[in-house]
Amino acid sequence: MFALHLESKMQTGNPDQVPSRNGYGDGLVEAGKRDERVVALAADLTESTRTLPFAEAFPKRFIQVGISEQNMASVASGMAAMGKIPFIASYAMFSPGRNWEQIRTTVAYNNSNVKVIGAHAGISVGPDGATHQAIEDIALMRVIPNMIVIAPADVHEARKATLVAAKHEGPVYIRVGRSDTPVVTTAESPFILGVAQWFYRKNESLPTSVGIVVTGTLVYNALMAAVELEAAGIGASVLHMPTIKPLDTANLEAFAAQHGALVTVEEHQRVGGLGGAVAEHLSLVRPTRIARLGIDDQFGQSGEPNELLTHYGLDVKAIIAAGKSVAM
Amino acid sequence: MHYLTSVDVTRLELQANEIRQSIIEMLYEAKSGHTAGPLDMADIFTLLYFEVLQHDPKNPNWEDRDRVILSNGHICPVLYATLAHAGYFPTEELMTLRKFGSRLQGHPHREALPGIETSSGPLGSGLSQAVGMALAERIDNPYSSKYFYCLTGDGELDEGQIWEALLLAGKERLHNLIMIVDRNGIQIDGDTKDVMPLEPLREKFESFNFDVQEVDGHNIRAVNDAIGKAQAVYNQPSVIIAHTIASKGVDVFERDFRWHGNPPGKGPEDRVPRSEQAKVALEKLRTLAGHISRDNM
Numbered sequence: 001m002f003a004l005h006l007e008s009k010m011q012t013g014n015p016d017q018v019p020s021r022n023g024y025g026d027g028l029v030e031a032g033k034r035d036e037r038v039v040a041l042a043a044d045l046t047e048s049t050r051t052l053p054f055a056e057a058f059p060k061r062f063i064q065v066g067i068s069e070q071n072m073a074s075v076a077s078g079m080a081a082m083g084k085i086p087f088i089a090s091y092a093m094f095s096p097g098r099n100w101e102q103i104r105t106t107v108a109y110n111n112s113n114v115k116v117i118g119a120h121a122g123i124s125v126g127p128d129g130a131t132h133q134a135i136e137d138i139a140l141m142r143v144i145p146n147m148i149v150i151a152p153a154d155v156h157e158a159r160k161a162t163l164v165a166a167k168h169e170g171p172v173y174i175r176v177g178r179s180d181t182p183v184v185t186t187a188e189s190p191f192i193l194g195v196a197q198w199f200y201r202k203n204e205s206l207p208t209s210v211g212i213v214v215t216g217t218l219v220y221n222a223l224m225a226a227v228e229l230e231a232a233g234i235g236a237s238v239l240h241m242p243t244i245k246p247l248d249t250a251n252l253e254a255f256a257a258q259h260g261a262l263v264t265v266e267e268h269q270r271v272g273g274l275g276g277a278v279a280e281h282l283s284l285v286r287p288t289r290i291a292r293l294g295i296d297d298q299f300g301q302s303g304e305p306n307e308l309l310t311h312y313g314l315d316v317k318a319i320i321a322a323g324k325s326v327a328m
Numbered sequence: 329m330h331y332l333t334s335v336d337v338t339r340l341e342l343q344a345n346e347i348r349q350s351i352i353e354m355l356y357e358a359k360s361g362h363t364a365g366p367l368d369m370a371d372i373f374t375l376l377y378f379e380v381l382q383h384d385p386k387n388p389n390w391e392d393r394d395r396v397i398l399s400n401g402h403i404c405p406v407l408y409a410t411l412a413h414a415g416y417f418p419t420e421e422l423m424t425l426r427k428f429g430s431r432l433q434g435h436p437h438r439e440a441l442p443g444i445e446t447s448s449g450p451l452g453s454g455l456s457q458a459v460g461m462a463l464a465e466r467i468d469n470p471y472s473s474k475y476f477y478c479l480t481g482d483g484e485l486d487e488g489q490i491w492e493a494l495l496l497a498g499k500e501r502l503h504n505l506i507m508i509v510d511r512n513g514i515q516i517d518g519d520t521k522d523v524m525p526l527e528p529l530r531e532k533f534e535s536f537n538f539d540v541q542e543v544d545g546h547n548i549r550a551v552n553d554a555i556g557k558a559q560a561v562y563n564q565p566s567v568i569i570a571h572t573i574a575s576k577g578v579d580v581f582e583r584d585f586r587w588h589g590n591p592p593g594k595g596p597e598d599r600v601p602r603s604e605q606a607k608v609a610l611e612k613l614r615t616l617a618g619h620i621s622r623d624n625m
Contacts, residue, residue: 039464039467060467061467065496066495068489068492068495070452070456070492071456071459071489071492073456074453074460075459076460077446077457078459079460079461079463079464081460081464083464101450102450102453105447105449106446106453109437109438109447110438
């Protein structure tokens, strides 16, 4: 059954569709009102990263750096050194894609209070094609010490993640998507940094089971797959892990303990992302059979988001198939 | 702006000489590290920390201090030696450079040592950070008298990020930003004119809307005057191109790019054998290049 706090229309397969990046825009303005140390930087993508409302509300606290993501990361580090809480936003392919070393050295090694927003993350960027589809960013950011990595499920979580990031002292990475994606939570749903949530609990009376561990905007697909798996007689649960680093190991272990096998789902390369993090942890403490769904060592291509999710094996059908293949 | 008497200049020159000796000693002890840049920037670091800066070595996090952002982190031996001589930490600690457990990391780590404003090493990002600091200061306190001194190498100017930062500094008219370029003409692979020609450099900076001065980087009074003029520029950022002599102070090492990345004991052998390099360098410095007899010291 669905967690009680989840959005109700979604539970009947009829969700609202909103880009998760909108949540960054809302959260940023709210964070700016709460704390005047919050500043925002953009590299010529002010509107599409949803930085514009903040820039209009707080023009003196907005820095337009032009198309220079490397500069933007280090400028933010300098501003943080003077007590500011800078949010830098660009497409994830450029930040952290292009400016990874600046983020590593000038943000993370300095333990600077800089928040990196990677918009247009994942394959669901769609028609822009492979050059703009960041499917490596979780891996890139997860390996940097001091860095927090968050992939919100939807617009509401993106807003909350932005507010949480503003309060957290230290570097944070948040990836958000470009396209309309299902709204699965509500404005009131709880969101705690570093805490995974059971979004769907399996029917205990079914003989076999599978646990689906998901992050980011594929949560809806995971939930729909769980519903259908249960209809097919396989117990299925969904654990949503919006914080990929630090990994909520306690919840993960408890989740793994209650299921015969796991499926991980993410809009990312199969290696280095959520699936990698889950497998790395469980391999020692609770060796578990895990099917990792993600893009399999390929670049993306142009297409509509749903076409691409189907092609790369991340739609509801693919999750069901993976669930059936590993359920025990 | 500070006026320097001839007594002041002599005091600073002798201080710079002490710092150069520390640089040689610490590099020799560390058995790795960079020699040319630290030696040639000793005069400017001395001027900054012993004359120009508003700072307090006993309170390194004093909020109203000027900021020195070392962008070319590999010349940190001169920063460490200057900070120690200025009283930020004991000079004995200089001998731990690059050793396990030391606060004096091979390249500066902000969280390790008081007086370090930022971690640096990978080139080209210090100027961006200085720009960010200057921008933040302007948001909070547009009329402050705080200055942000960003020190860069000249080879470092090959990095694209430098030019991104210059664009932004020019756009924002950051009057409180003063960039000082160590124009020693060398980088690891050779002379800058061969590896990647930079000239006309003054014109490049001017075209990015910077106030540009060129100065003899070893003439302490001239550098002091240039910094004073840069502080007085009110509507644009400033850059001082400091013409220096690589490895200044040890004539047998001077102007040779092979001293960029080697410590005494591992440098080029055609003029001084490796076993003698540290000894010869210290002797040159302690006798002011032979001008005074060792016996009189």
